[in-house]
Amino acid sequence: MNWKHFWDRQALASKGAKQVGRIMAGKELEPQLMLAIAKHISEQLQLTETDNLLDVCCGNGYLSQMLLPYCQSIVGVDFSEKLIAQANKIGSNKMIFYAADAKEFGLNQSFDKVVLYFSFQYFEDYESGKKVLANLLKHAAPGALILIGDICDKRKIWRYYNSPKKWWNWLKQSIKQKNDMGKFWHPRELLQMCAALGVKGEVLEQAVWQPYAHYRFDFLIVK
Numbered sequence: 001m002n003w004k005h006f007w008d009r010q011a012l013a014s015k016g017a018k019q020v021g022r023i024m025a026g027k028e029l030e031p032q033l034m035l036a037i038a039k040h041i042s043e044q045l046q047l048t049e050t051d052n053l054l055d056v057c058c059g060n061g062y063l064s065q066m067l068l069p070y071c072q073s074i075v076g077v078d079f080s081e082k083l084i085a086q087a088n089k090i091g092s093n094k095m096i097f098y099a100a101d102a103k104e105f106g107l108n109q110s111f112d113k114v115v116l117y118f119s120f121q122y123f124e125d126y127e128s129g130k131k132v133l134a135n136l137l138k139h140a141a142p143g144a145l146i147l148i149g150d151i152c153d154k155r156k157i158w159r160y161y162n163s164p165k166k167w168w169n170w171l172k173q174s175i176k177q178k179n180d181m182g183k184f185w186h187p188r189e190l191l192q193m194c195a196a197l198g199v200k201g202e203v204l205e206q207a208v209w210q211p212y213a214h215y216r217f218d219f220l221i222v223k
């Protein structure tokens with residue numbers, strides 16, 4: 001799947017939460033729920049008002065703007081220029097956005113906290129995932145916390161593909177190699193990556209109130 005093409009098209013086809021796929025049963029997630037997600041992320045990352053946060057795969061900045069009250073500043077990175085153009089509309093001296101690929105961007109700055117949320121599935125093999133993680137670590141200050149959140153969980157794949165219609169779509173998409181969900185990761189793969197990169201990672205199961213808890217998990221890394 002050409003994900004850049006997919007997200008550029010999504011940027012033109014919709015706006016707001018929909019533009020970054022924040023939908024459930026065809027409906028946009030309620031802003032209140034998104035705010036609760038942002039608060040939860042701020043707790044997982046132990047965000048403080050002096051923290052500089054790096055938000056990788058930030059899309060149109062919809063979630064970034066909800067995280068800003070919990071920290072001092074945010075730098076967002078996303079490879080869709082179209083989504084970054086949207087994000088720049090809400091940019092300020094406290095929230096700056098750049099168009100670049102998560103695997104290879106290079107900023108001359110290190111961050112207290114790093115988040116990559118609802119996006120790890122778009123790195124569709126172990127080596128790409130490891131490359132992203134290495135790049136996040138490169139931008140993290142010593143002792144920084146890195147949250148990779150809302151990862152599609154291989155252990156729970158059939159809770160997502162949970163009807164004959166979805167199984168059929170999954171089969172058709174897999175044959176055409178055009179799966180529109182990306183990769184379901186096993187937590188073991190992330191632990192293996194951490195071991196290879198010399199850092200500690202922890203699997204966090206999601207709470208039931210989280211909208212995609214039935215098939216996603218979070219992962220926290222300490223540099």
Ligand SMILES: C[S@@+](CC[C@H](N)C(=O)[O-])C[C@H]1O[C@@H](n2cnc3c(N)ncnc32)[C@H](O)[C@@H]1O
Binds near residue numbers: 060062078100117
């Ligand atoms: C589902 S949206 C998530 C947006 C936001 N993080 C959130 O939680 O609402 C996925 C985002 O990942 C971005 N993305 C996918 N692959 C990427 C890559 N290789 N480099 C940078 N951004 C990427 C897409 O452009 C899209 O904006």
